[in-house]
Amino acid sequence: MYPILFSTPWFNVYSYGLLIALGYTLGTVIILREAHRENLSVEAVFDMMLFQLIIGIFGSRLLFVLEYTPERLNLSNFFALEQGGLTFYGAVISSIIFDLLYLKYRKLPFWKVMDCVSFGLPAGIALARLGCLLNGCCYGTSCEYPWAMNFPAAGSVKCHPTQIYESIGALLIWLLLSKLRPYRRNYGEIFLAYIASYGLIRFLIEFFRAENPVVMAGLTMAQIIGILMVGASLIAWQRISASRNLRIMPELLKPDHD
Numbered sequence: 001m002y003p004i005l006f007s008t009p010w011f012n013v014y015s016y017g018l019l020i021a022l023g024y025t026l027g028t029v030i031i032l033r034e035a036h037r038e039n040l041s042v043e044a045v046f047d048m049m050l051f052q053l054i055i056g057i058f059g060s061r062l063l064f065v066l067e068y069t070p071e072r073l074n075l076s077n078f079f080a081l082e083q084g085g086l087t088f089y090g091a092v093i094s095s096i097i098f099d100l101l102y103l104k105y106r107k108l109p110f111w112k113v114m115d116c117v118s119f120g121l122p123a124g125i126a127l128a129r130l131g132c133l134l135n136g137c138c139y140g141t142s143c144e145y146p147w148a149m150n151f152p153a154a155g156s157v158k159c160h161p162t163q164i165y166e167s168i169g170a171l172l173i174w175l176l177l178s179k180l181r182p183y184r185r186n187y188g189e190i191f192l193a194y195i196a197s198y199g200l201i202r203f204l205i206e207f208f209r210a211e212n213p214v215v216m217a218g219l220t221m222a223q224i225i226g227i228l229m230v231g232a233s234l235i236a237w238q239r240i241s242a243s244r245n246l247r248i249m250p251e252l253l254k255p256d257h258d
Contacts, residue, residue: 001136001152019131024053027124034116044106045113051102052095059094060086063221088125089225111188111246118194122174125198126167133163140165140208160208169201186246192233199229 005013028049035045064087099117103110132138139151140160148158176197177190184190203226206212212220219227240246 002134003136005134015134016131016137019134020128023124023127023131026127027120029120030123031116031120034119035113038112038116040108040113040116041106044108045116048099048102048106048113052098055098056091056095057086060088060090063087063090063093087222088128089222093225109187111186111191111240114191115184115187115189118177118191119174121194122170122177122198125170126174129163129167129170133161133167137211138163139210141210143208154210159210162205162208165205165208166201169205170198173197173201185248186240186243187248188240188246189237192237192240196230196233199226199233202226203230 002015005015005018007013028046031049032042032046035042099114100110103113129138136151136153139149139154140162142148142154142157143160144158145160147161147164149161150156150158173194177194180190180193203223206220206223206226209220209222212222215221215224
């Protein structure tokens with residue numbers, strides 16, 4: 001593993017932090033391109049992404065502490081970011097809450113903007129998980145498959161490279177969303193498809209993860225959240241389908257008859 005890519009007399013460049021930064025940057029560029037394509041305020045969406053970066057970091061840190069060391073939930077431990085410990089779902093949940101409030105304040109259409117966000121998230125995840133691979137964290141359980149890898153924290157056994165699994169899964173989601181775009185009828189469908197597909201993929205990958213503790217009914221926190229994401233997406237999809245004001249091309253709809 002290569003947790004430190006290179007060192008200087010003044011600082012170290014860590015693979016985990018660098019790949020997360022590159023992933024977020026790539027995701028933001030794609031999101032802004034989509035916002036321009038949808039005739040949204042690119043400046044407002046860019047501001048949202050800047051604020052969301054800070055919100056997401058603290059949200060991911062909070063969920064990590066709650067999941068792994070709830071007994072150490074205090075300000076000094078919470079802000080000890082140099083010790084590591086971030087959970088992706090914490091960033092997702094906190095960011096969605098922030099986006100809802102921010103977009104309402106800026107009077108921008110939530111579902112339309114979140115469709116744009118959905119195209120950037122998989123690309124960011126794909127890069128960020130490679131940072132986990134280089135850092136040697138988020139590895140899987142032991143296995144003997146040809147693609148199994150050694151991780152320093154796991155000892156001498158070879159393990160599932162679950163970081164690569166998630167990177168591949170994120171790319172598959174991106175392809176799925178690209179194929180879905182021409183067929184969407186309502187704003188929000190792309191976002192809900194992303195939420196559901198990621199929740200499903202993460203649920204499956206968790207069976208091969210070695211680090212995450214079981215929380216309830218033999219499931220990890222990530223699996224429970226994944227199930228909730230899939231269920232919430234299906235419910236929201238039905239509600240969106242019933243809402244005529246979210247139609248992408250309402251002029252093509254047939255008038256209602258009594």
